[in-house]
Amino acid sequence: MLDLRLIRKDPDAVRAALARRGGDVADRVETVLALDERRRALLPEIEGLRAQQNDANQAIARAKKEGGDADAAIATMREVAGRAKKLTEELQGVEAELEPALASLPNLPDPTAAEPEDVVLREVGERFEPSFEAKDHLELAGERIDMERGARLSGARFAYLRGELVFLEFALVRWALEKLRGHGFEPVIPPVLVREQALFGTGFLPDTEQQIYTLPDDDLYLVGTSEVALASMHAGEILDGETLPRRYAGFSPCFRREAGAAGRDTRGIFRVHQFDKVEMFAFVDPDSSQAEHERLLSIEEEILSELGFAYRVVNIAVNDLGASAAKKYDLEAWLPGQGRYRELTSCSNTTDYQARRLEMRYRPDGGKPVTLHTLNGTAVAVGRTIVALLETGQQEDGSVVLPDVLTGFGAPARLEPAS
RNA sequence: GGAGGGGUGGCAGAGUGGUCGAAUGCACCGGUCUUGAAAACCGGAGUCCGGCAACCCCGGACCGCGGGUUCGAAUCCCGCCCCCUCCGCCA
Known part of the structure; x- marks a missing residue:
């Protein structure tokens, strides 16, 4: 498995290294990059919703404990949880493509590995x-x-x-x-x-x-x-x-x-x-x-x-x-x-x-x-x-x-x- | 193959629906005390993801793994993996 951070940081170097192996390997880097970008766009959004859920959850717990009314908070929670779930499903779809794409990339050859022949x-x-x-x-x-x-x-x-x-x-x-x-x-x-x-x-x-x-x-x-x-x-x-x-x-x-x-x-x-x-x-x-x-x-x-x-x-x-x-x-x-x-x-x-x-x-x-x-x-x-x-x-x-x-x-x- | 029990932080071990990343003890690191050490006391300490210049900080995730129920799951349900006990079988 290649380091996703490295691919993100220096895609040209990764492409160049993989190109030495021949075939279409280097092209698959594009797929990985695109999926990674989608994933990174979804993550902060989902995490923001999660943070809202956590806040609401605490409000509900507090209200219940003090015998207050938690209905409004529960309604909020329900709504936020619904949105979070939808985005999470989208994220899972992206990751289901990203993981095999990343796993299919072979290791980067060492600069001193022989080329083009033994x-x-x-x-x-x-x-x-x-x-x-x-x-x-x-x-x-x-x-x-x-x-x-x-x-x-x-x-x-x-x-x-x-x-x-x-x-x-x-x-x-x-x-x-x-x-x-x-x-x-x-x-x-x-x-x-x-x-x-x-x-x-x-x-x-x-x-x-x-x-x-x-x-x-x-x-x-x-x-x-x-x-x-x-x-x-x-x-x-x-x-x-x-x-x-x-x-x-x-x-x-x-x-x-x-x-x-x-x-x-x-x-x-x-x-x-x-x-x-x-x-x-x-x-x-x-x-x-x-x-x-x-x-x-x-x-x-x-x-x-x-x-x-x-x-x-x-x-x-x-x-x-x-x-x-x-x-x-x-x-x-x-x-x-x-x-x-x-x-x-x-x-x-x-x-x-x-x-x-x-x-x-x-x-x-x-x-x-x-x-x-x-x-x-x-x-x-x-x-x-x-x-x-x-x-x-x-x-x-x-x-x-x-x-x-x-x-x-x-x-x-x-x-x-x-x- | 049959029957049962169990998997929680480095280890041990609480927690059976709500402010729990999680009590407590041991081990570990730092400090106070001490000539020094021990003891005692105080404090710290997990992994991963994202934001950020940043090992500060902020947000998120992680209680074997994956799903589900629920406003909310370590806690309830289902599947899988692993460990243990008894019976059977066996090199």
Whole structure:
């Protein structure tokens, strides 16, 4: 949600910023402004009538108490109340249009967000380009990633993860959580079934409804990322400024319908309907969010580096940003099996967009409440990380060498060739 | 799934149609007293919207949320959400 005050105060700047996202987004600012103007014309009028009502009400109460005649005051009250009601109904009509119009505006992009196309900021590490012909993750995993039976059970894009790969997943998750704890993140296992409000608040609704699984009988939704649940942890709260920044590391399954992705990444578990993820989430004061964004990025780089991946950092173009993001970095790891860089993690600065929708503020020392900023980033998207680990660690005989950092957390040091 | 109880300010807890944004206690902040502290006493303190140059001030709204009844709703009625107790079921 954008700040209505800002739109009112500097509509040109808001229009210009939104225009960077393309489409007709900037035009919708006009609608908001017009409705806001009508609302602001009605408000003082209604409030004046209310004040009259309050006066009359006291007069009635006094008259009744003293045994006097209240009929005249009641007649006035009745008349004023009638006018107030009419105007109030008009106001409600205006607000019923204003609120969705305002909510439909996406966040203002950060001035440094890339335009008009993605910008590769840097490439790090040496790509693994084997002398032999590289296999992809499915060839390397064999039945340990069981797509066929997954499909039989649940349909396309579902898989059984089997045997050693289960221990690999748990090692990845545990390793990531320990690392994040060291960086000040509190581990959290959140609910993955949420109410509409949480999806609206995080900006996924109304924006990406076609990607979201719904449970209509219960009015619940399956989250596509624990970002939704983590952001909502402090919905409606005023946090003590002393407690910022607050950082959480969520571990949860994620569910995505992948509508519109038909035919893309159909092989293996690179793109599936269900996967597990360790997600970082931060609540910070507005002056700190840019630095926090870089901090999340550096943690993600640390993770990819320690897992032995070559990767590149991409500043995502404004027209590819989700509704809530002001700026987003993707980290793309080199996949030898695909011969290209693919997105493994990302991090976004959502500034005050989600915080305003979820009514989350903090109180600076002794001051008035201030809307805070939120950020999110992937620590480990387990499925894709396993894909990258398999393809990067592959040997000529089809076995896979896994990074040392994980063996201490229960991962096998080496995977046998698929039979 | 069945039956019942309840949601009031940071917390506890009054208030069941009228001058209630709301008693009282605790916690908190400031002051008096004190060498200092405690105690005692005095005072202050919520959030949001609008007006205004303004954190002064003025008006309005907020007693879980949304409707309704009424001249008037924290108080009555309806729907929803949440919490608790008992029974059943259950990883």
